[in-house]
Amino acid sequence: MAGQSRPFSAFEFMIAWRYLRARRAEGGVSVMTWISLIGITLGVAALIITLAVRAGFRAEFVDTILGANPHVTVYSAPTEVVEGSGVYSRIIRDYDARAKRIAAIPGVTDAAPLVKGQVMATFNDRNNVGEVFGIRKADLEKIPGVAHSDQAIGSLDNFDQGIAIGSGMARDLGIGLGDKLRLLSPEGAKTAFGTSPRVSAYTVTYIFSAGRYDIDQTRIYMPFTEAQSYFNREGGADEIDVSVTDPENVDNWTPQLMEAGGEGTMLWTWRDSSGSFLKALTMEDNVMFIILSVLVLIASMNITSGLIMLVKNKGRDIGILRTMGLTEGSILRVFFLCGAFTGVIGTLAGLVVGVVFSLNIQHIMDGLNALNGGDVWDASVRGIYELPAKLQVMDVVKSVGLSLGLSFVVTIFPARRAARLNPVEALRYE
Structure with missing residues (x-):
């Protein structure tokens, strides 16, 4: 049984x-x-x-990468400034028209022209190395890790009258809202005796925390037109930062971005920088x-x-x-x-x-x-x-x-x- x-x-x-x-x-x-x-x-x-x-x-x-960095960076291959001069430049002159074409691509949420440069930031007797991002206020407000930072101090309303810096830099330099930060750039005024360093002071109007140590320690946002003048980029931009709806599959936009960017367009995605x-x-x-x-x-x-x-x-x-x-x-x-x-x-x-x-x-x-x-x-x-x-x-x-x-x-x-x-x-x- x-x-x-x-x-x-x-x-x-x-x-x-x-x-x-x-x-x-x-x-x-x-x-x-x-x-x-x-x-x-x-x-x-x-x-x-x-x-x-x-x-x-x-x-x-x-x-944190996607919250404070572009999903795709569009830049230009080196082109000769004057034919036969042997001087090459990557500056994008038609940045507004190119950004408009890129923004029209389905799935692209933002295309912002940008000016970038390295500076020495000083306040009182303290120094730090900074990376300046020249950007328009409307485009800066679309960067979630910066514009919507939970630990931000100040407001972006006065961004056009000053600069925004990371919380790590503010802490290291001992600087606060309303203080003036001196920026020194080797790409200064061009004179008969060569290029002299440029030193300018800017009021800190916004302090953000993007959630990443390296960004908070070095990043400075400056109004786009001021950055053009400061880094000798009048009438040009260094790159166009692009955001898309699905950054995990950012490579799907490569053909369209290349076509919209025109001849000489080159791309660098967030996966290229962080993929390894x-x-x-x-x-x-x-x-x-x-x-x-x-x-x-x-x-x-x-x-x-x-x-x-x-x-x-x-x-x-x-x-x-x-x-x-x-x-x-x-x-x-x-x-x-x-x-x-x-x-x-x-x-x-x-x-x-x-x-x-x-x-x-x-x-x-x-x-x-x-x-x-x-x-x-x-x-x-x-x-x-x-x-x-x-x-x-x-x-x-x-x-x-x-x-x-x-x-x-x-x-x-x-x-x-x-x-x-x-x-x-x-x-x-x-």
Whole structure:
């Protein structure tokens, strides 16, 4: 009758659960069970936390790049200023017409002409290197990481009468709103004796935080016409910064941008500047997943050790169950369920721990900062100010699926050994 019972019947679950809870004195392996359970819990939690942090770091890194930088930079190939002069320039003279054509492309949200240059920024006795972006106020207001900064001080309403600087530069120089920042550029006035450096002072009207350490430390925004005069770009622009609706697939706009830009147009996308770093992150993610998968495998192997001991201790019970009519299949399923219970419970516990930890990663980092007495997360090295975590359904599914799969696979061998145990041999010395 037992041989005709359906697989994974209620009595098989009952026997497996009873064996799993048995104390050492009753032939159980509770200590090994707890070791397996804790190992799988920690392995799954570590896998989920690592994948969440890596996904969060990538998302934050990309957001800060796209929040303060163009998705595509359109610039011109060097052209000879005067035929036969041997002097070449990349300055775009028809920047307004070119920007208008680019803005008309479907999916392009903004096309802003820009003047760029390097300067030495000084205030009182402090100096810093700055990168000036000459831009129109209307275009600056469309840059989310700058115009809509949560930690911004001041307003862009008076941008045409001054400049905007990053919070890192403001902090290093000790400068505030209303103060005058002196900018020194080697591309100054051209005289009969050569080019002399240009020094000008500008009122700081806006201080922003773009969320990236390198941007906040060096970036200065200046009104477009003033930047043209300051860097000797009268009637020209250095580049056209373009934003699109889907920056992740920015390469789809390449043919249209090349056509709208005209002859000599060259493109540089955000993927060109950060692609190698993103590829390194992806490679690192894969390596970390493999390493942590090995940890989960090691934890799962404890299930095998525990089940082998359990089979040895329950030899008499196996013999009795076989003489009562249980088939090899039923015995196999009983001991398979013993290991599966451990794997499932450990995986669920690891899932809870990993999710809770990931959702509270910032509070945990704050606690570590308090205990360490300093900044555990160095923004000057990582580029971003916080350690983010982003739980993705696919990452959680991969972690849970890996743990359950390994737990089930390693259980099969000791379960088969129990099923093939000869009942006569098991009861010979009883």
